Structures are given as structure tokens and as C-alpha cells.
Amino acid sequence: MTDWLTDGRTGLDPSTVETSTLLSRKHVVPSLGARKLRDLSAEDVDRWLATKAKALSTRTLQTIHSCLNRAVRRAMARDKVKRNVVELCLVPQGRAGRPSKALTFAQADAVLKGAAGTSMHAYIVVALLTRARTEELRALTWDHVFLKGRPDFDPPQPPHIAVLRSVRRSGDTKTRKSRRTLALPARCVEALRQRFEDPGRERLAADEKWEEHGLVFSSAVGRPLDAANVRRAFRQALKDIDGVDAEEWTPRELRHSFVSLLSDRGVPLEEISRLVGHSGTAVTEEVYRRQIRPVIQTGAVVMDGIFGADPQRPWTRGNR
Template sequence: MRTTVGTPDDPGAGRRGRNRRNGEGSIRQRKDGRWEARVWLFTTDGGEIRKSVYGATWEEAHELMTKLKADNMGGVRLPVANQSIEEYLRYWLVEIAQHRVRPSTMASYRWLAESYVIPYLGSKKLAKLRPSDVRTFLNRLKSVCQCCALKKDARRVEQGRAARCCAKKPRECCDSQLSDGSVRYAHRLIRAALQDAVVEELVASNAAKNLRISHRYRPKFTPWTSDEAKRFLKAAREDRWYALYSVALAIGLRRGEALALRWADLDLVDGVLRIERTLQRIDGQLTVGPVKTDGSDRKIALPPALVDVFRQHRARQAGERQAAGDRWKEHGLIFTTGIGTPVEPRNMNRHFDRLCERAGVPRIRFHDLRHSCATLLYDQGVPIENIQDVLGHSSPTVTKTIYIEATRKIQRGAVDRLGFLFDE
């Protein structure tokens, strides 16, 4: 192919001048007065296409053409996929994400994709998605009433229950907005899916990768003090799940990790507990799966007092097994219902709330027992690196980022050591 390029003073100079090499492109002035620069570029499927860019002046068109050629030389390829976001997301969930993430994460991905991403972005072409499209979508998630968007109140009416807000006539919006955590999760989903589209050379760049979204990174929480923790355990002493709350506070287990524990995971002689499974409700079914991350699969040495709590719990469970008789269904679990079956995680939340009220301590989430554990460990002089090992985080940075209250105490302890500067 032989291409020519004119100049701003003489557009036909290229035709009368030297021949130009392949890929150098050409610039010409159109009948409408604009300048058109054309250049051959490589595509993501290995082919070549000729792309045109337009400028009001010769210089502007030349600058745009030069940038295209520089990007092409740097490895940037033009996307040729004609898929919509909906088509690609459905493919990605089944062929890529499903083989890479935990079942619980997969269920969250499907829910986010079907409820939010596809309704808002699904009709857009994958190759034409821009960072501004993703930013607009995420900002919209923060402001739209999710009860209205998902027709939650309409489903209540279909089930024979009274309308509360959007299904009323006249309509009353409850302004139920999506949490910052869910918006952040939606951003993570889009970013992961688009990164795989880049790897598979369906698009040239990830439109969600470098976005800076103004949502909070982590929700705030207030852990219990040591006095509050002791008061709670004292109130729960005679409760059948006293051992569950003890292990959540003493070694910071997640709720699903605690409920999935088996007696086979516990060594009462050496005082060691192995955490390698988690119990969660996924797609309406109680499911036992792997722990959250590779770092979450861990062994933890137990304090002697906690070993005694487990011994007492085993004796209590033996009594329940005998009382249940033929109704008992053995699963080998440490924490069970009265007939040996797995405990519904949401039931734990309600039971925990009642115990907080009985103990007269601040009402927190069950998961905040894990946060409280981190703070209490630091109060006892445990280094942040060791707290990381107990909680099963991938690095101390994660521990510091999430457990803000403990980090503040670390900062306070560090700066207090400079008090000698003011010693009179």
C-alpha cells in the first residue's frame, strides 16, 4: 500500500512528492472543511483496519494521527468485538468467573450483574464502553432507590402483604439506597470482567481500572472494650452457644468459619484448631465451602481457658444428642441445632442481638466480634503481624486497613513515646 500526506499549505503535495511507507497514514481536507487523517492499525484479533480521525485544522488531524500511530506501536490494539455488555457478562460469569471464585462470591456476582449492571449497562457495546459510562453508572447506583429499581414492594403485594412504599397509591418512595459496600463491589465486578476482556483481546483497555470513585472504603465500627467483652461472655455463660461466642471473641473467627467447624478440626490435647471451611446460605441453600482466601486457611493455637470451654460444650452436645434420640442427624459439627443439623447463620444474628441486650453492652454486628478481637489482642501487647496470623489476613496492611480502631491505638502508642521530648 502506498499512502501520501499533504501539508496545511498544499494538501496535494504528497501526491506530487515522495511515496510514504506503509502505516505512515495520509491527511486530506474534506469538502466540509474538516481535515481527515487516515492510518492503518492492528486490531485485537490480529487483523488490520484503516481508521480515520478528524480535526478542524491540519495540525489537529496530524496530532491525532500521530497519537494513534504511537499507541499502535506501543501495543495498543483496536477492539473489534461487537458484543454488548450483557452478552459479555453472561459469558464471563459462566466461562471465567465461575472457575475462579468461591460459590458465595459467584452468587454475589450473579446478583449484582442481574440486578444492576445489566439493567443499566447491558445494552452498551463492550468495545465502546468508556470510563465516563462506568462512573455515571456507579454514581447512579448511589442515588437511585433500590426498592423502586428492583420492585421489592411490588413483590410484597404479589405475595399478599401490604404495600409499604413504592407500590402504594399514591406512591411513597422509601429512598432505600444501595450501601457503599455494594457500590464498591459492583465496581470490583466490572473491573474484573473488563480486565479479562483485555486479556482475551476483546477490548484494548479496561474502562473501570483507573477510576477513582468517591465512596467510603470501609464501613465504620466500634469494637467492644475488654470490660464490655467480659460482661457479654458472663451473660452468655449458661447459653448453649457460649462456646461459639467465646471462639469468635478470643480468636476472631468469621461467623461462617465458626459454624462450619467440625470436631475433627479440633485437637483438644494440643489445643490447636484448624480453620478450612465456611458455612453460608447461597442461592437459598446452606452450603459448606472453602474459606475466604488462601490466608484464611490456618491453624490457631488455643488458650487453655478456651480448650476448657470446648470440653464443656462437647459434654453439653452429648446430652442434647441423647435427648434428641432418633431425631439427631449427625454432621460432625461443633455448633449445631438441637437435633445436630447446621445452624442457620441469620438465626445467630437474632440470638446475638438478644444477648447484647441482656448483657447491657452496645449492640454491634456479629462480625464485629472479630473486629473486637483484633483490638483486644493489640491491647494485650500482641504485634499487628501476629494479629494478622490469627485473623487469617493476607498481609499486615489488610489488618491495619480494616481494623481502624486497633490502628489508632498503635499510632497513639507510637507518638506517646515521644513524650520524653517535653520532659522537664
């Protein structure tokens, strides 16, 4: 494990290296590090995974299994062991994680108002009202923000942002359909215009430490934000808002809230799927199934509207 952690991850994204180091040193090395490699059996790995499954999520189990697998594979390529028993072991189901949730309209309205004046105000407004992913907003530059739109185009374009990049290692968005142009609601235009016109305080405070990267959302010294930066600032912005427990929410749930709010207003699933940049409705249903308003009653409700509600079914009234 030490050999792999030291020399076996050349070319990987720094965030991947950091995560694999943390998880390996916390979960792999203490449990299996003392075992001689030639004595490690599939049963040992199965028992280890089963024990870890009591406390870790399935995603984390997959990651630590992958770390051990890669380390043993590297050792096998160097004739330290004849076969890799880790590859023979299946990852069990881990603990269920906290399900994502969405802000109600009242909560979303309170967040938009309560975040005003904080460093995260423009970020929260744009994330909630445009459905952009946090990894996309962290990479957004002013070159891709068009607050006046492009009235000279045919047809004219309204104010918008061009989502063409992300903070992924390649710089690309999650999928090809994620490269999209998002029209900006008036509230977003106002928040971004204010951020563009009032950048001096951060630069002044940073003085010579300021780094210019052209980012719309950056750290106090102009550098790209990481996920921890955004999460911490997001919860700080929410801490004094009534009806919203800041510690219970994460920035990615602004995107879930966007889907939920649209679905509650009757926007079709196909349109929501297009707006969030998914390749099809199946992906949207899988990822946001808790945020999509059930439509199984739609046919019955519409037919009641056409032919009149059955007096024996009073619950259908008012559900249109």
C-alpha cells in the same frame, strides 16, 4: 446479562453465584438492561457507576462493575459486540461503610456473661478469646479440638484448636499463616467441654432431620452455618445485654475486640500480628488501625520514666 447469569458462571462458588445474581438483578439489569449492547458506551457506564456511587460502597461498586464486565466479555467472545467498553471504565469511590469497632473490656465481659445459656455462648467465647475468624469457626470440627491438650508431646501441648480449614470454596484458610494452632484459655475449654457433653438437645429436636458433619458449631439440624445464620443468632444472644446494642454489632467484630483488648494491655504489634495469623504488621495495622492503641507517645513516656517528668509537662504523669 441474562445469558451470563444463566450460563456464564459455571464452577463458581454458590455464595458468589448468589451474590452476583442478587446485585445484577438489583443494580445492573434495571439500569442498563434495556440498552442495546452495540450502543453501550463508556460514558454510559461511567454515568451509571457515578449514580450508583451515591448509595453503594466501593466494594459493591467493584462487584457490579465486575458482573457487567464479565457479561459483556462473554458477549464479545460470541461476536455479539466488537469491544468491551466496561473494561475502559474505572470504579469510583463509593459511600464509606460503617467502620468496624471493638468491644470495651466492660462490654466484652458483659457479652461473655450475658450470652451464657444461649446457643451462641461457646461460639462467642471462642471467637472473642482466641481471635479465630468466623469463616474458620464455622468449619471447625471436633477432630481439631483438643480440650485436654497433648501432654505426651515434647514439649507438651496445652488445650488448643487446630485451625486448618475454612468455609471458603477450596476449604483452605485465608492465607498460609492462617493455618495455625490456637491455645485455648480456660474459659474456652469450659465452654467447649459443655457444648461437647450436651449435644443431645439439638439432635433430639431435629430427630430424623439431623445430619452429622462433626461440626463444633452447626445449624439446628447439624448442617454448616452460613454467615446469615451466625449473624442472626449472634444478635439474638446479645439483645438483652445492658450497654450493648445487638443491632450495632457483627460476629467479625469479636476478632477486632480481641486485637483491641490485647493492644490496651500493651501487647506489642508484632505479637498481635502473629496471633491473628497475618503475614506482617503492615496488614494488622491496615485492617485493625482503629483497634490498635496509638504508640507514638511511647518513646516520650519511657524517657520521662527514666529521667523524670518535666515539671512544665504535667500531662506526662500517670500516662506510663
